[in-house]
Amino acid sequence: MANWTLTTKKLVADVMSADTWLPSEMPEYAQGFMYMLGSLTASSFVVVCISGALLAMNGPDSWVYNSALRFVDATHFWSAQAFFFFMMLHLWRVFFTGAWRGGRGRTWLLGAIAFLIAIPTAFTGFLINGDLYSEWNAVQAKDGLNALGLGWVNLTNSGQMFAMHVVILPLTLSAVIALHIIRVRLKSVVPPYPEVKSSNSKVEVK
Numbered sequence: 001m002a003n004w005t006l007t008t009k010k011l012v013a014d015v016m017s018a019d020t021w022l023p024s025e026m027p028e029y030a031q032g033f034m035y036m037l038g039s040l041t042a043s044s045f046v047v048v049c050i051s052g053a054l055l056a057m058n059g060p061d062s063w064v065y066n067s068a069l070r071f072v073d074a075t076h077f078w079s080a081q082a083f084f085f086f087m088m089l090h091l092w093r094v095f096f097t098g099a100w101r102g103g104r105g106r107t108w109l110l111g112a113i114a115f116l117i118a119i120p121t122a123f124t125g126f127l128i129n130g131d132l133y134s135e136w137n138a139v140q141a142k143d144g145l146n147a148l149g150l151g152w153v154n155l156t157n158s159g160q161m162f163a164m165h166v167v168i169l170p171l172t173l174s175a176v177i178a179l180h181i182i183r184v185r186l187k188s189v190v191p192p193y194p195e196v197k198s199s200n201s202k203v204e205v206k
């Protein structure tokens with residue numbers, strides 16, 4: 001019979017181990033730039049969170065009339081662009097190296113869930129800008145969600161969108177990214193596909 005305490009104990013020991021987080025050797029294939037894209041995504045996310053926390057602490061619209069906060073707002077916007085840019089490149093890398101192989105299916109799934117949560121996290125950010133663009137988006141998207149039976153998500157309610165963008169979605173996203181990275185550390189990075197020897201390899205190309 002499964003012993004939950006023992007299973008949890010082993011998992012916690014693996015996750016907390018120094019070998020998991022500070023490996024002294026790294027496979028050669030994992031040293032290229034393509035394998036840095038996940039870390040660049042995670043680093044951009046850290047900048048998004050710090051700049052976003054500064055904006056939230058000062059309250060809605062503060063970034064419109066305070067020039068220092070306008071800089072923080074621009075940092076928030078561009079780090080979010082970088083986050084999505086690097087995430088797409090990372091997604092291509094993990095797709096083309098078949099990174100779900102070798103028991104990394106859950107790592108893949110957690111990455112995909114993070115991607116899906118990142119979309120409404122960014123979108124709700126556009127809704128709390130308070131300009132005509134965000135109002136237009138809110139009203140159009142509200143009709144769409146109503147049609148889907150999700151009427152309780154009121155995109156024109158800036159308080160609800162503030163809570164979604166600043167608390168609920170970023171915390172959920174942070175948790176999923178943390179689990180994703182924990183699994184990467186536990187399972188390590190996927191080795192390249194084995195080289196395929198072509199049957200025509202002896203044919204001389206002139």
Ligand code: HEM
Pocket residue numbers: 034035036037038039041042045087090091094097099100104107108109110111112114115118177180181184188189190191
């Ligand atoms: C939310 C954004 C994401 C962050 C912060 C992130 C972070 C990372 C990091 C730091 C690694 C280690 C290797 C590397 O840097 O390339 C990694 C590996 C991996 N990622 Fe992501 N990732 C994200 C999104 C995704 C998505 C969308 C997928 C696929 C649907 C995915 C699938 C994987 C898989 C399967 C691995 C493990 C195998 C390997 O690295 O070869 N990740 N991720």
